[in-house]
Amino acid sequence: TKLIVVEPRHIDMADHAEVFLQIRPGTDVACYNAWMHVLIEEDLLDHEFIDRRTEGFEALKELVSHYSPEVAAEVCGVDADEIRRAARLFGSAGTAIVFWGMGISQHTTGTDNARCLVSLMLMTGNVGKSGTGLHPLRGQNNVQGASDAGLIPITYPDYQKVGDPEVRAKFEAAWNTELDPNPGLTVVEIMHGALKGEIKGMYMMGENPFLSDPNTNKVRKGLSNLEFLVVQDIFLTETAEFADVILPATSFYEKDGTYTNTDRRVQVGRKALDAPGEAREDWRIISDLAAAFGYPMAYDSPSEVFAEFTSLAPSYGGLTYENLGLTGKLWPCPDPETGDGIQVLMTDTFPTPNGLGKFVPCEFEPAKELPDEEYPFVLNTGRLLEHWHTGTMTRRSRALHAIAPVPEVDMHSSDLKMLGLADGDRVTVSSRRGAITLTARRSDRMIPGSVFIPFHFREAAANVLTIDELDPYGKIPEFKFCAVKVSAAEGPRVEV
Secondary structure (H helix, E strand, C coil), rough: CCCCCEEECHHHHHHCEEEEEEECCCCCCHHHHHHHHHHCCCCCCCHHHHHHEEEEEHHHHHHHHHHHHHHHHHHHCCCCHHHHHHHHHHHHHCCCEEECHHHHCCCCHHHHHHHHHHHHHHHHCCCCCCEEEEEEEEEEEEEEHHHHCCCCCCCEHEEEEEECHHHHHHHHHHCCCCCCCCCCCHHHHHHHHHHHCCCCEEEEEEHHHHHHCHHHHHHHHHHCCEEEEEEEEEECCHHHCCCCEEEEEECCHCCCCCEECCCCCCECCCCCCCCCCCCCCHHHHHHHHHHEEEEEEECCCHHHHHHHHHHCCHHHHCHHHHHHHCEEEEECCCCCCCCCCCCCCCCCCCCCCCCCCCCCCCCCCCCCCCCCCCCCCCEEEECCCCCCCCCCCCCHHHHHHHHHHCCCEECCCHHHCCCCCCCEEEEEEECCCCCCEEEEECCCCCCCCCCEEEECCHHHHHHHHHHHEEEHHHHHHHHEEEEEEEEEECCCCCCC
16 A cells, blocks of 8 residues: 655655655645646546546646646645656556545645645545545544534534425424524624624533634633533633533443444444533433423433434434444444444445545645745644643543653744744744643744644643634634744743
8 A cells, every 4th residue: 555645744645655755834726636637637537437427627727737647736835846746656557545634634725635635535536435535534533423413513413414494304203392593603603602692501511712712812702701601521621710510421431322433333432430520411401401492301311312313313224222232333234133234335336416536626725824924934734643622631640641741842943043042942922812731842843934833732721822813614624734933032941
């Protein structure tokens, strides 16, 4: 297997790559348009797949004709020959898989980034057969399951549209109540609504937006502006400190329930420990609250909740706790009693009105906030191997804390030298939204002019700096790009 890595930082995986394209942050569209330019120019296409299963190819072909590798190289900061080498390797592969993380989606052009990857796979026929496909990597073990269950503001379970009257009627009949025909708000939009006073109260489960949402100072004002906040969680998070009521919940060890992995495998998680103190399972808390509001939720177990869910979600149809067994099954599963589920989806058609995959041409657009004389660096945020998200769980682990105890900002040695700084110096990183102080770490795996800060650390919260501009389609904020400046801070030098 040949590996191509496209990443603004020289991550460890790049050491194993056949081709590593260390592109400038935010230049993905230009890079992939150039790949497609080469694929078309050198006829590394699956013409039969394009003709039979797609639409819109000619419009895409016209747009990418303007994105030669030489043009993209100027934008992306990588060698044109390396772009060609990556495209040829990809186009000549018998099968190809694309994995991506939040570096694709957490931009104001995140949807366009994903559309380019979709187009790459469509023009090479790498969809609907074994060893192919687009695989957005999930950040935690049940993100797929949460999405499938309808925790997206424009859908009911199984991605059934809120705006579809027939769909809505089905759920109104099942739940015996009238449902709002309008889509809900996304996380950042909700916080904006709280700041404006349009949202008065909030009920929050297992989320810590005070650290995880962009532009923390605005989040603080939004949370403070609420008339009532309930937080349901397993630890006292930074957000819970704003709460009027805290409802202690249970960890995965302390409850039963299903989890759906990235590969669509549905598995039963089984309780191993009793919950501490007054902690209760999330479904029991929600059911009791619903009953108190006048809407009875009469369930005896999570398996009953799952049975209702599968009756309304066609992709999960027929699955039960009993036939999931010890190893689980993939959805969809036409024969849940004996089969394991369908391994490969979209073998003959796509879930679109006409069954065709659509090429969507995307012009390169720069980020919303570019570096300038006052804020000359590009900030990229992300995770460390040792910690997850806002550190609610991992920073309470003594072993993980010992490995990665303090927040650091990665900078190229040439940038440190230019600023008169050294490895281990305390620095202040500032944006137009706020400032944090942390330790500088020399990393020549960075592109000069860019810095990286993990967002796990309350004491130097990276999202104090980030911008809350949203992708107009996916409504995901631009965590991966904003302009910052770096200066020396008072305090002792730290050896790293």
